[in-house]
Ligand SMILES: Nc1ncnc2c1ncn2[C@@H]1O[C@H](COP(=O)(O)OP(=O)(O)OP(=O)(O)O)[C@@H](O)[C@H]1O
């Protein structure tokens with residue numbers, strides 16, 4: 121399928137005097153996995169946050185299903201992230217005071233589901249990511265790989281149309297990182313979820329259908345992501 | 350790679366025909382270049398000449414395709430020795446990628462080197478995606494995964510080198526054209 125699901129045009133974002141994005145265009149079609157790569161500080165996380173409505177771009181538009189979500193209120197964008205968008209952050213994901221199952225079920229509770237229903241769905245999703253056995257453990261008692269699988273389960277529990285993942289394997293060793301990527305790709309293919317995958321590692325980007333390379337806040341057509349001195 | 354030693358290894362479990370060795374080789378070393386039958390028979394011929402394999406007694410009158418080969422004592426010793434030998438890490442840096450960057454700077458200019466680096470990166474990424482698909486395919490064997498991992502690791506190393514070299518092209522040009 122090639123229907124554009126998410127179309128960002130001319131995304132520009134400054135942090136005070138620091139320009140983080142200078143007019144970035146991104147199109148994501150239904151079911152497509154798009155990698156966003158480039159060196160540290162090139163604006164990958166900022167782009168992901170603008171696309172997912174966590175940040176509002178200074179200029180440019182983010183169109184999701186014919187609606188410019190950039191013009192939406194904070195509350196409306198945050199509702200979108202509990203329904204149609206799933207987000208996997210670069211750092212610190214789990215609520216430390218809640219068990220794995222409670223963490224995963226949280227988005228459903230916030231969206232109005234009952235406790236029993238949320239727990240059942242959480243257990244199903246933990247099972248799909250191979251961590252059903254840690255359902256009643258606290259994040260502090262889990263390995264990094266287990267925590268990351270739970271974080272993916274939580275991002276997918278609402279069956280979002282788009283999953284935004286920021287360095288989903290960044291804190292994991294190679295084998296665990298690979299298992300997490302395999303689980304993500306298998307699941308999004310089954311669900312038909314589109315993915316925006318931020319990474320600076322080529323083997324992770326290779327799971328994507330396509331790659332956008334950023335350099336200094338702009339798309340780098342050479343794909344090298346390094347300023348030519 | 351030493352096809353002769355791999356064939357000795359495949360014969361360690363018992364006698365096999367040439368076509369059987371080819372099939373076993375291609376199955377056990379997936380993603381490797383498939384062995385040609387001609388290469389199998391040529392290699393078996395050399396191994397027989399050197400006393401490492403011999404035709405199984407009861408099939409001696411067939412042609413090479415009808416003959417099953419068996420490991421000799423000396424073949425077993427050779428195989429055991431090969432398995433204990435380490436492969437010395439390459440003593441010289443030989444890479445066409447590296448040579449091409451240097452020659453691009455000598456014969457043309459920094460832009461030529463950068464264009465080459467960008468095109469090579471695109472080709473490496475495309476191959477990386479293919480191999481990732483191979484290892485992620487539902488029917489992938491452990492052998493497929495291990496073979497793909499090996500190639501992915503090497504492509505990743507090249508990709509890192511391509512990226513850091515791009516940042517050094519201008520300095521390298523100064524050095525080679527000084
Ligand atoms: N909250 C902030 N306040 C000020 N500057 C910021 C902030 N967040 C990011 N920046 C700056 O914006 C630029 C882009 O940052 P961003 O985090 O998007 O990069 P990144 O590509 O995700 O980097 P990394 O690979 O290290 O995660 C950098 O120069 C960074 O220092």
Ligand SMILES: [Mg+2]
Nearest residue numbers: 164165166210
């Ligand atoms: Mg980042």
